[in-house]
Amino acid sequence: MQNRPIARIGAKILTPPLMLFALYVQFHGDLGPGGGFQAGVIFAVGFILYALLFGLERARRAVPPGLLLPLAALGVLIYAGTGVAGLLLGGSYLDYNVLAHEPHHGQHLGIFLVELGVGLTVSSIMTTLFFCFAGRGR
Amino acid sequence: MTWETAGGLYNYWIFILLMMIGFYTVIARGNLIKKLVGLNIFQTSVFMLYISMGVVDGGTAPILSDRFTVYTNPLPSVLILTAIVVGIATTALGLALVVRIREAYGTIEEDELLALDHEDFPAGRTSAGDTP
Amino acid sequence: MIGSILTEHLIDIGLLAFLAATGLMMLHQRSLFAVVMLSGIFSLLSAGLFTLMDAVDVAFTEASVGAGISTVLFLGTLALTGAREKRRTIWDLPALATVVVFGALLMWGTLDLPHYGDPTAPIHHHVADRYIEESGTEVGPPNIVTSVLASYRGFDTLGETTVIFTAGLSVVVLLARRRRPAARPPRDASPDAGAS
Structure with a gap:
């Protein structure tokens, strides 16, 4: 998807609010619906959106895959x-x-x-899962 | 059976119908991805059945507020919330196995897989795990 | 009041009908891409139903997990395995018989259950009373689900988190290694699936 300007710019605009929303869900879970599980998934979706539109290589530079599993373990x-x-x-x-x-x-x-801890584990594991499946084909 | 019983139970019946659609997909379809999708349908229907047990008439979402006194039962929500995330993690594991099977056998159709296994182990030994 | 209850029932019936139609379409479709997209729709519809049943946290999770991550992972798998299912007989009679008998048994089992929304059902008077009445003073957060999840049932959630971690680790073990060159190599005795 390297040559789709609208999708790329849309993703550029969307990614930061998405991650901010994930943090809101994480820390607002006491007061409304939300919590570590949902926040982790939304945070991972931010990375996945980035990877889908800018390619796996750039996403890997943004989030080093070697860092993800230690982070997941840190959460537990x-x-x-x-x-x-x-x-x-x-x-x-x-x-x-x-x-x-x-x-x-x-x-x-x-x-x-x-x-x-829950949010850290869930977000790193979900991002890892995506990287594993997306990186397998090449 | 009265209309009142049917009116009070039809939700459960539809969930059971959905469960059976998923179950049928798992046992009658040979494609491994389709089987996993069937398992997902089954799982989501079980979640819906479980959550529907916790509903209280006239209740509201279980977030404490001065304006409400009747709340829906929070316990099914807690159990199912974690089960959903665990469910996607285990589904991903199943998908990873499917990918490996496809790379090892070149197909993900159940009958073709069984035929290939049968070629390799014609008599007596049917499982792939007991090579000497 | 009566009007709002009626609306709720109508939305309920509508969502259930859409769910059943989506499920049947998923069974019928042979294009796996369409099946995966329908499964995303199925998740989103069930999230709507969860909201209707006042389980907002569950609806939130289902919408983000079922319609989001799950679809992406299935599509990633389709890219690696091919997106067409083989043609086969429409109805598999032994399977159909099993499913019908099993479903009938389950429906027979529901006849004794308390009705949908019955406030006197036993499930509402075991530990739920305490969670609803005491969690505000014992734990604090207004969201009872968070109190139960993280405090009353902390052990449970610790176990679930560990399961997620373990499942993620297993996927890494299965998929992170280089792909083997041959399409179908001879089977070796040791299933050495270690990540390198």
Whole structure:
């Protein structure tokens, strides 16, 4: 799709708001519909749109594929680590009440970290999946 | 069976019909991609059946607000939300296997695959995994 | 009030009819490209139905995953495998019999179920009461789904995240290696599918 100016410019205009929207969904999940799973998918769609219109090579330069799997693992680690932090602070596994000086803040912090981990894992895995299928043919 | 029963249950029946369309696609169609699409239909219908169990008449979406008192059951939403994302990850795994099968055999039609396997292992040994 | 309930039922019936028609078309079509596009439509319609059933988070996920990523991945696979299904007999009778019997059994099973939208159904009075009444003070966020997902059922979500990670890893293991030159090489004993 190298020679379709309308699609290319459309994608150029659309990609940044798409990623901003993903971040909004990620951090607004407490108040409305949304959360790590949806945000991760939307964030990955931003990269996929870029890759579809500007070619796999440029997308690979924007997101190095070697970085994606470590990021996905980091997401799971953040999630599991939040649980371990609860253990170390004297609560039980994945008990957020003890994370801060006050249970409500603890819950808030815990949910934030957990959703961050989920979003990181989902977005990196979805982007990886696309790169795997798209890169196979050549 | 009364009209009232039918009126209260028709949603479930349509979901079961959709499930069966997916199920039929899985067992009666030989193309592996079509089978995966059938599995997806089946899966989405199960999700819809599950979510429809959580509906409360006159309820609203489970987001707390002073203006509402009746909420739909949040539990099916939570379970299905994660299941959808896990579902796409496992579907991708199935598609990856299809790609590998196509590269190894040159086809993704079930009967041709079985014929090719049969050529290689004519008598007794039917599975591809037990080569010495 | 009566009018809005009636509208809701009409939208419900309309969406269900479209879903059934899309499903049948997917079964019938032999062009796999059309089948994949129809499956995107199927997902979008089901997202509409989820919204109607007040499960907004699920609708959001289904719209982005089912109609978005899933379609892209299926199209990526079609590019690698070919987009035409082989012609075959229209109706496979043993399969049809299995499906009809199975479907009839399931429908028989629904006869005992509480009706759609019944507020006295047992599912609404087990743990859901506590989630709805206490999550605002116990956990905090107004969105009950987020509270349950991340806090009450944190273990569950940890498991799901790990499954996604593992499935992604397996796809990398299967597809990241160079393609073999021969179309159909002799089968070797060790299925060495390691990523190199």
